[in-house]
Amino acid sequence: MRDLLRVPVGEPVDLSAYDTSRHPSAGPADKAAGSRATALMAPELAELQERLYAASTAGDRRRLLLVLQGMDTSGKGGTIKHVIGGFNPSGCRVRAFKAPTAEERSHPFLWRIERALPLPGEIGIFDRSHYEDVLVARVRELAPRRELSHRYGRINRFERSLTDDGVTVVKVFLHLSYEEQRERLLQRLDKPEKHWKFDPGDIDARERWPAYRRAYEIALERCSTDEAPWYVVPADRKWYRNWAVGTLLLEHLRALDPRYPEGDFDVAECRRRLLAD
Amino acid sequence: MRDLLRVPVGEPVDLSAYDTSRHPSAGPADKAAGSRATALMAPELAELQERLYAASTAGDRRRLLLVLQGMDTSGKGGTIKHVIGGFNPSGCRVRAFKAPTAEERSHPFLWRIERALPLPGEIGIFDRSHYEDVLVARVRELAPRRELSHRYGRINRFERSLTDDGVTVVKVFLHLSYEEQRERLLQRLDKPEKHWKFDPGDIDARERWPAYRRAYEIALERCSTDEAPWYVVPADRKWYRNWAVGTLLLEHLRALDPRYPEGDFDVAECRRRLLAD
Numbered sequence: 001m002r003d004l005l006r007v008p009v010g011e012p013v014d015l016s017a018y019d020t021s022r023h024p025s026a027g028p029a030d031k032a033a034g035s036r037a038t039a040l041m042a043p044e045l046a047e048l049q050e051r052l053y054a055a056s057t058a059g060d061r062r063r064l065l066l067v068l069q070g071m072d073t074s075g076k077g078g079t080i081k082h083v084i085g086g087f088n089p090s091g092c093r094v095r096a097f098k099a100p101t102a103e104e105r106s107h108p109f110l111w112r113i114e115r116a117l118p119l120p121g122e123i124g125i126f127d128r129s130h131y132e133d134v135l136v137a138r139v140r141e142l143a144p145r146r147e148l149s150h151r152y153g154r155i156n157r158f159e160r161s162l163t164d165d166g167v168t169v170v171k172v173f174l175h176l177s178y179e180e181q182r183e184r185l186l187q188r189l190d191k192p193e194k195h196w197k198f199d200p201g202d203i204d205a206r207e208r209w210p211a212y213r214r215a216y217e218i219a220l221e222r223c224s225t226d227e228a229p230w231y232v233v234p235a236d237r238k239w240y241r242n243w244a245v246g247t248l249l250l251e252h253l254r255a256l257d258p259r260y261p262e263g264d265f266d267v268a269e270c271r272r273r274l275l276a277d
Numbered sequence: 278m279r280d281l282l283r284v285p286v287g288e289p290v291d292l293s294a295y296d297t298s299r300h301p302s303a304g305p306a307d308k309a310a311g312s313r314a315t316a317l318m319a320p321e322l323a324e325l326q327e328r329l330y331a332a333s334t335a336g337d338r339r340r341l342l343l344v345l346q347g348m349d350t351s352g353k354g355g356t357i358k359h360v361i362g363g364f365n366p367s368g369c370r371v372r373a374f375k376a377p378t379a380e381e382r383s384h385p386f387l388w389r390i391e392r393a394l395p396l397p398g399e400i401g402i403f404d405r406s407h408y409e410d411v412l413v414a415r416v417r418e419l420a421p422r423r424e425l426s427h428r429y430g431r432i433n434r435f436e437r438s439l440t441d442d443g444v445t446v447v448k449v450f451l452h453l454s455y456e457e458q459r460e461r462l463l464q465r466l467d468k469p470e471k472h473w474k475f476d477p478g479d480i481d482a483r484e485r486w487p488a489y490r491r492a493y494e495i496a497l498e499r500c501s502t503d504e505a506p507w508y509v510v511p512a513d514r515k516w517y518r519n520w521a522v523g524t525l526l527l528e529h530l531r532a533l534d535p536r537y538p539e540g541d542f543d544v545a546e547c548r549r550r551l552l553a554d
Binding site: 054057058077080081084085087088089090092094096125127182185186189192193195196197198200203206207260261262263265267270271273274275277 | 331334335354357358361362364365366367369371373402404459462463466469470472473474475477480483484537538539540542544547548550551552554
């Protein structure tokens with residue numbers, strides 16, 4: 001799926017050309033098949049994660065960072081619950097980025113990001129990220145235009161430094177339709193136990209939908225690089241989204257092909273000592 | 278299980294009086310029943326976690342910290358994988374404490390602990406903890422005796438400050454037998470893909486087993502408090518250990534009884550606006 005979902009480097013991005021319900025040429029046909037296929041990936045994903053972690057104990061600095069971005073209700077939280085939930089929590093570092101605190105605002109915008117990066121052997125997951133600083137910051141004019149326009153280059157250099165340091169950066173835009181967002185917000189209103197997830201401000205944000213969409217297009221256009229490409233995942237169907245993100249992770253982890261390190265001790269001697277005492 | 282596994286406050290602790298295979302009067306009869314019972318807890322645990330997290334969005338500062346301690350191979354990692362693995366990773370903050378780094382050694386021993394605490398609404402999990410500073414530090418004489426003896430009081434005051442701040446502290450000692458540890462170390466030797474978890478130093482540590490055991494007894498004796506008691510979980514059988522830790526978490530979360538916050542917005546008006554646009 002990497003090749004199918006990747007945003008081409010250096011080309012203009014028109015999100016209306018990307019399907020929100022499924023990629024036209026790939027993926028399971030329906031929910032039953034999709035859920036089954038996602039469940040079948042879990043053991044391999046778990047083993048690859050264990051190997052990545054094991055390799056780090058012998059000095060392998062490689063790790064993976066999954067960046068999740070998308071409009072409200074696009075399923076960032078659901079993806080973490082259903083896809084990342086299959087990993088061993090010991091090797092995962094999940095971080096949600098909300099509106100920056102006073103302390104965070106007193107630092108450059110990448111400061112809080114750098115402090116949340118995965119360590120060697122870990123899988124890091126960002127629920128929102130440094131891209132908020134060119135998305136909401138652009139739409140709401142939270143920074144001078146000139147500062148904003150410099151941020152794309154800073155992000156690219158930052159991500160390049162990560163990949164140089166062994167971080168595989170997988171950036172996923174969960175692509176949701178305007179209509180499906182309406183449905184999901186209505187569903188939250190229907191269930192009192194979902195009201196804590198609801199913010200009337202989310203309705204105001206819908207009025208700025210075209211502005212957000214354009215901000216995403218620019219970010220994808222300027223920050224899909226060879227080292228750290230963006231992937232557009234159709235997000236109107238939860239089962240398809242889970243399958244697609246799981247598949248992206250699987251393909252990247254397979255490509256890393258981390259290995260269990262060999263022990264540098266005398267196995268027979270250790271066994272003798274254990275049996276002797 | 279809380280009442281059965283809790284270490285009584287202010288009484289001498291003799292670990293030989295605690296069973297390593299199962300509590301004599303509670304728990305499933307065999308592996309099949311135990312695995313089934315553990316699986317049956319998962320939905321309620323997940324819902325309680327979601328409610329805890331949801332409540333924090335409305336200002337509830339409560340959270341839970343699970344501290345896991347035990348000899349090598351006692352199953353700290355396995356507990357995290359199997360019990361914590363059922364939670365939503367978004368609300369979990371897992372931290373493993375290894376031998377302190379140079380930076381960590383330059384600070385008081387609680388410094389690195391304070392930086393890893395769960396935020397309101399989260400479940401924090403410590404794989405080893407500040408107790409290492411009265412366990413390995415005592416056995417290996419890594420600090421002056423006088424400093425060591427002050428640490429118990431500091432730990433109690435620190436944990437008291439946590440519980441005052443809304444943290445439910447659940448401290449679990451995974452109680453493993455000397456014989457079962459031998460078996461587990463031999464099993465690691467038998468499997469090349471487990472060699473990365475094996476350290477010949479673990480065999481050396483077995484020679485100090487009585488010293489470690491005594492250090493645990495003292496820690497449990499001096500730091501099992503009304504606010505933050507210790508629990509001794511029999512750990513020779515993985516399925517029993519998982520069931521017991523899951524049950525302890527369930528009982529504590531049920532006692533917290535976190536509630537979904539009510540929305541403070543006009544549901545009908547929001548619905549109208551959503552349908553209008």
